[in-house]
Amino acid sequence: xxxxxxxxYELGNKKENITIPLPPEELEYKSSSRLQEYEILDLxxxxxxxxxxxxxxxxxxxxxxxxxxxFDFIHGKLDHPGTYIDKIEKWRKKHKKVQVQISKxxxxxxxxxxxxxxxxxxxxxxYKYTILFIEAAELKLNRTVRKSKKGTxxxxxxxxxxxxxxxxxxxxxxxxxxxxxxxxxKALIDKKNAEMKKKGEKVKSKYTxxxxxxxxxxxxxxxxxxxxSILALQKAINKDKKYGKVPTNGKLDASTKAVLKKIFxxxxxxxxxxxxxxxxxxxxxDGICGSKTKAKIKKYQRKHNLSADGIxxxxxxxxxxx
Numbered sequence: 001x002x003x004x005x006x007x008x009y010e011l012g013n014k015k016e017n018i019t020i021p022l023p024p025e026e027l028e029y030k031s032s033s034r035l036q037e038y039e040i041l042d043l044x045x046x047x048x049x050x051x052x053x054x055x056x057x058x059x060x061x062x063x064x065x066x067x068x069x070x071f072d073f074i075h076g077k078l079d080h081p082g083t084y085i086d087k088i089e090k091w092r093k094k095h096k097k098v099q100v101q102i103s104k105x106x107x108x109x110x111x112x113x114x115x116x117x118x119x120x121x122x123x124x125x126x127y128k129y130t131i132l133f134i135e136a137a138e139l140k141l142n143r144t145v146r147k148s149k150k151g152t153x154x155x156x157x158x159x160x161x162x163x164x165x166x167x168x169x170x171x172x173x174x175x176x177x178x179x180x181x182x183x184x185x186k187a188l189i190d191k192k193n194a195e196m197k198k199k200g201e202k203v204k205s206k207y208t209x210x211x212x213x214x215x216x217x218x219x220x221x222x223x224x225x226x227x228x229s230i231l232a233l234q235k236a237i238n239k240d241k242k243y244g245k246v247p248t249n250g251k252l253d254a255s256t257k258a259v260l261k262k263i264f265x266x267x268x269x270x271x272x273x274x275x276x277x278x279x280x281x282x283x284x285x286d287g288i289c290g291s292k293t294k295a296k297i298k299k300y301q302r303k304h305n306l307s308a309d310g311i312x313x314x315x316x317x318x319x320x321x322x
Contacts, residue, residue, distance in 0.1 A: 004104050005075055008088075011097035011111060018084055019076035024059040029107060031055040057100060057112065058132035065125030081127035085119060088131065092117050093212075097136045111136045152184075153217040160211050172220050173227040173250050182207055184216045229321040230256070236272035237263075243273070252321060257314070265312035267294055277312045280320040 004023050010016035031054075063081035068074065091098050092114035101109045112133035119129035155167060164178035172180075182189060192210060193203045209215070220228065227250035234248045237259060244259045265277050269289040278285045281296040294310040301308040304319050312320075 004102060006103075007101040009099040009101070010087075010091060011099055016087060018087055020061065021074050021076060021078050021084075022062050022064055023075060024061040027057060027059045027102065027105070027107075029055065029057050054135045054137055055110070056115065056132055056134050057102075057107065057110065058116075058130070060128075060130045063119075063127040063129065067125065081121075081125070085127060085129075088114060088117050098133065100133055152219055155215050155217050157209050157211050157213045157215065162209065162211070164207050164209060167215065167217070171217050171228075172224045173231055174224070177224075178207065180218055181215060184218050188213065188215070226321060227251075233273070233276055233317065233321055236276040240271040240273055242271070252318070257318075260314040260317050263313065263317060265289055265297070265317075266310065267291065277317075277320070 006020040006023055008018040008020070063084045064071070064074065064078065066078055066080055069078040090096070095113060098112050098114060099109060100107070100112050110133075113136050114131065115134040116132040117129065119127050121127055153171070155171070157167075164181050165175035168178040168181055169175040189209060190206065192213065193206060193208055196203050196208075196210075230252055231248060231250040234246050234250070234256060237243050237246050237256075238248065243262050246256045246259050247253070263273060265274055267289055270287055272287065274289050274293070275285045275287045277283075277289075277297065278287075278293055281293070281300040283293040283296040297312050297316065298308045298310040300306075301310075301316060306316055306319060
């Protein structure tokens, strides 16, 4: 396919474009004959009318190192491989529509989304990659709305190195509860890991997760919520460095109570503990206790049968973490 050229344009912004410098040897185009349901973007499961299919285009290729810019097989101006990677990743993450133009083929021009994109860097500085586009068809979709169970949350995996233990610690204050999240997302996690193994990728364990996956987080128990609140307060105290240091163990132990006796959040107070209090009373979390925060503290105190003086001392703080 030496004579074939491939150009990619962000729809509505042709300044954002890529000419594939080294066209692949093979392109794979698929259009299934019976496609009734599809997971598309962040809509969840949608139903597609009979007879309307979403086609895909994909290939394996190389973004050559800039040292190869004088080679005859290069199409157009050769940019640093990272330039191509950054643009494609932006299109994928932001669900941008991309016009895919492939000359001298029946495909010619299609509007697509970047469905999958993976790459590795070779010792020579070349970037080997695989890419899959899915048709951005304008369809009237019958969305199946799934009501979440009370207290469940959605969490998008942010880092490549993130683990279920990390997420469990974030939502339950205990990394050992990771299997609860795995069980709630077993089908999603198992399917992705099976796909990675099929591609020849090494999968560390059946609990491996990937950046961009959206996980369902079962609700924390009352005890876990209490632990998380205490942890948040302990961390805020240690960040402020003016009340004394406390252990970050999620327990309202003697050393933590001793420090709480020194804290009085009132008008003029500033810092991380102020932000903690503002979060509990529903005030703007700017770290500055003003008249609006004081009014919110008084409202909270009245609601919980505390002395409504607008000052968050040990009694109010203890209530906030109970």
